Amino acid sequence: xxxxxxxxxxxxxxxxxxxxxxxxxxxxxxxxxxxxxxxxxxxxxxxxxxxxxxxxxxxxxxxxxxxxxxxxxxxxxxxxxxxxxxxxxxxxxxxxxxxxxxxxxxxxxxxxxxxxxxxxxxxxxxxxxxxxxxxxxxxxxxxx
Numbered sequence: 195x196x197x198x199x200x201x202x203x204x205x206x207x208x209x210x211x212x213x214x215x216x217x218x219x220x221x222x223x224x225x226x227x228x229x230x231x232x233x234x235x236x237x238x239x240x241x242x243x244x245x246x247x248x249x250x251x252x253x254x255x256x257x258x259x260x261x262x263x264x265x266x267x268x269x270x271x272x273x274x275x276x277x278x279x280x281x282x283x284x285x286x287x288x289x290x291x292x293x294x295x296x297x298x299x300x301x302x303x304x305x306x307x308x309x310x311x312x313x314x315x316x317x318x319x320x321x322x323x324x325x326x327x328x329x330x331x332x333x334x335x336x337x338x
Contacts, residue, residue: 215246218249227241230244230245289324289328290324292324295324295327295328296324298327299321299323299324299326299327302321302327303321303322304320304321304322305320305321306318306319306320306321307319307320307321307326307330309330309333309334310334311333311334312333312334312335312336312337317333
């Protein structure tokens with residue numbers, strides 16, 4: 195048996211910008227309508243207001259559960275990023291607050307330093323920061 199469809203096609207254009215409530219019509223069995231009408235009356239609402247409240251609450255819960263999934267994923271990624279950031283800050287603090295590097299910077303700041311790199315090439319660098327001191331030290335070691 196072929197299904198017979200009646201009614202109009204959905205006209206959804208323009209609904210995104212609608213400022214007022216719009217009508218939603220649907221068919222249900224009589225028992226459902228009676229039950230909803232009784233619940234609406236007990237809640238001091240019209241049937242329309244009650245059904246709107248139920249559907250809106252369901253829609254809100256679905257949005258919240260979807261948002262909850264994305265929020266929990268975001269929170270996990272944020273926590274991981276915070277942990278990685280703490281590791282980087284500890285490494286940077288060790289590097290930037292190293293007493294020996296700071297003393298060498300104080301002694302040689304503004305000076306042009308010549309050194310031989312690991313390959314025996316003469317290099318020259320003007321010392322302006324801890325990074326420059328670190329560069330001289332690291333590049334002075336011979337590696338295998």
